[in-house]
Amino acid sequence: MAVTATTRDDAAIPVVPRPISAAIGVLPLAPLGTALGLVLGAVLRRHRRIFDRLGTHAGKRFGLRPTDLPFALILHADPARPRITLARRLPRDGLHARIAGPLAGLAGLVDGRLDGDALFFSRVLSVEGDIEAVVALRNAIDDAGIDLLGDAASLLGPFARPAERIARTALDVAGGFLHPTGGPKGGTARSGPWN
Amino acid sequence: MELICPAGTPAALRAAVDAGADAVYCGFNDETNARNFPGLNFSRAEMREAIAYAHAQDARVLVAVNTFPRAGSVPLWERAVDDAVAAGADALIVADIGLLAYAAAAHPAQRLHLSVQAAAANPDAIRFYREAFGIRRVVLPRVLAMHEIAAIARAVPCETEVFVFGGLCVMEEGRCSLSSYATGRSPNMHGVCSPASHVGYRDEGGRMVSRLGDFTINRFGPGEPAAYPTLCKGRFRAGETSGYLFEEPVSLDAAALLPALREAGVTALKIEGRQRGRAYIEAVVRAFRRALDALDAGRPIPPGGLQALTEGQTSTEGAYRKGWR
Numbered sequence: 001m002a003v004t005a006t007t008r009d010d011a012a013i014p015v016v017p018r019p020i021s022a023a024i025g026v027l028p029l030a031p032l033g034t035a036l037g038l039v040l041g042a043v044l045r046r047h048r049r050i051f052d053r054l055g056t057h058a059g060k061r062f063g064l065r066p067t068d069l070p071f072a073l074i075l076h077a078d079p080a081r082p083r084i085t086l087a088r089r090l091p092r093d094g095l096h097a098r099i100a101g102p103l104a105g106l107a108g109l110v111d112g113r114l115d116g117d118a119l120f121f122s123r124v125l126s127v128e129g130d131i132e133a134v135v136a137l138r139n140a141i142d143d144a145g146i147d148l149l150g151d152a153a154s155l156l157g158p159f160a161r162p163a164e165r166i167a168r169t170a171l172d173v174a175g176g177f178l179h180p181t182g183g184p185k186g187g188t189a190r191s192g193p194w195n
Numbered sequence: 196m197e198l199i200c201p202a203g204t205p206a207a208l209r210a211a212v213d214a215g216a217d218a219v220y221c222g223f224n225d226e227t228n229a230r231n232f233p234g235l236n237f238s239r240a241e242m243r244e245a246i247a248y249a250h251a252q253d254a255r256v257l258v259a260v261n262t263f264p265r266a267g268s269v270p271l272w273e274r275a276v277d278d279a280v281a282a283g284a285d286a287l288i289v290a291d292i293g294l295l296a297y298a299a300a301a302h303p304a305q306r307l308h309l310s311v312q313a314a315a316a317n318p319d320a321i322r323f324y325r326e327a328f329g330i331r332r333v334v335l336p337r338v339l340a341m342h343e344i345a346a347i348a349r350a351v352p353c354e355t356e357v358f359v360f361g362g363l364c365v366m367e368e369g370r371c372s373l374s375s376y377a378t379g380r381s382p383n384m385h386g387v388c389s390p391a392s393h394v395g396y397r398d399e400g401g402r403m404v405s406r407l408g409d410f411t412i413n414r415f416g417p418g419e420p421a422a423y424p425t426l427c428k429g430r431f432r433a434g435e436t437s438g439y440l441f442e443e444p445v446s447l448d449a450a451a452l453l454p455a456l457r458e459a460g461v462t463a464l465k466i467e468g469r470q471r472g473r474a475y476i477e478a479v480v481r482a483f484r485r486a487l488d489a490l491d492a493g494r495p496i497p498p499g500g501l502q503a504l505t506e507g508q509t510s511t512e513g514a515y516r517k518g519w520r
Contacts, residue, residue, distance in 0.1 A: 053204075053234040054234065055233065055234070057233065057234075108474075109472075112472065112473045112474060113474055114474050115471055115473075115474040115475040115478075115504060116472055117423075117470070117471055117472070117475070117504075117506075118474075118475065118503055121420055121421050121422065121505070121506055121507060121508055122420060122421075122503060122508060123418055123419070123420065123421055126396070126403065127396055128396055128398070131391045131392075131394040131395065132233050132390070132391040132392040132394075133233075134391070135232060135233050135234060135391040136233035136234035137234070138234070138472070139204060139232065139233065139235045140234045142204060142207070142472045142473055143206045143207070143234075
């Protein structure tokens with residue numbers, strides 16, 4: 001699939017390098033799944049309005065596949081018991097919709113730094129299944145103003161602020177090791193006449 | 196010139212205001228506006244809060260009630276008008292003659308703008324709306340060339356607003372039935388063009404196939420920039436050739452034409468994209484705010500750097516520079 005996008009000027013979407021991805025692949029999923037479950041809980045406690053915007057799509061199951069990581073996530077957007085689970089690959093059945101793209105692209109959508117339509121136009125993001133549910137989820141998340149790091153750090157109570165500072169610094173450093181992707185084919189700017 | 200910016204959610208409205216919008220347009224979360232998408236738009240309470248936020252930042256809010264009421268459901272649209280006025284909207288953007296009559300009669304002090312959906316494309320039509328309903332501004336269809344915009348601006352007794360960035364429609368604004376034909380849902384009466392409920396994507400050996408209802412809209416090769424799954428932007432095949440028939444998948448970008456639009460006497464510049472995310476809103480509004488500031492200071496218009504946000508990753512100056520009519 002295409003692995004490129006620029007969303008603001010020339011800011012490319014980075015991807016996790018293959019050696020790092022491969023190293024992550026040998027780790028057990030359970031601890032990461034537990035941590036992600038806690039983060040999801042923190043996010044939803046702070047942003048209950050997401051379920052209002054999901055409307056009739058609350059309760060659906062979304063498969064999220066970071067294309068540069070050796071695992072996938074399954075989000076069950078059940079207002080009563082929201083949960084997220086990890087799997088080596090997405091199941092063939094039981095999902096209402098599937099969303100795939102580089103981790104940085106998916107994370108950028110969650111915290112509103114990236115525009116979903118732009119990622120779709122540039123083929124960085126691909127979607128399948130119940131597109132109405134995907135659109136509702138995208139709009140609900142975009143409105144929520146989620147700050148993934150801040151929300152995750154809130155789990156640490158009085159240590160939230162220093163932990164958030166350390167995490168942001170670590171991410172900046174880690175970002176230097178990620179590979180920016182190239183541009184989409186045919187993506188050269190061209191201004192043409194009407195049709 | 197005023198910068199009029201889109202917002203599909205309260206967060207997007209705040210982003211637009213903070214990025215330098217003079218006014219933001221938005222709608223209620225129902226069929227009364229032309230972006231009735233899942234998870235999008237404003238509840239009544241959100242609209243009141245959003246208007247308060249904008250007003251505190253000295254920005255205005257224009258509420259779009261710009262679909263056409265269906266027989267038997269007119270009270271839904273009248274209620275939207277009443278609620279927008281009660282929420283403190285600075286203007287209502289309306290297309291339907293009956294609803295304009297209602298708004299003018301029920302709320303004579305309310306500022307009314309004629310929606311692009313009304314497709315008023317000549318001075319006589321616009322004068323009629325002005326005289327009959329007291330509209331203060333017309334949003335011009337995206338089919339007019341620059342000299343036609345200048346001629347209209349000189350001739351009409353109201354302000355003019357034109358689109359400068361974002362998605363384009365075919366030359367039947369407010370009258371297009373392509374989505375209705377394909378899905379049974381109308382952009383003009385249900386407020387949704389190519390509803391997501393009828394959209395499908397699938398991978399075919401690395402090629403992405405987009406479908407709307409029973410129609411295959413396009414097949415994009417690996418890495419080829421994609422577009423919205425609307426019938427007007429479908430790629431049609433005839434014999435051995437394939438190509439776009441109604442419209443290519445491109446976005447309007449008229450930043451380079453701002454000096455000419457000012458010269459033409461245009462009052463306001465509109466950015467399309469209530470369905471887009473905060474990142475789009477913020478980037479586009481900032482780019483056009485910089486452009487307007489440069490224009491006012493007599494400097495060249497700076498590059499917007501917005502190509503990656505455009506449909507098909509391509510921009511056009513659309514009909515503004517057309518030479519075929």
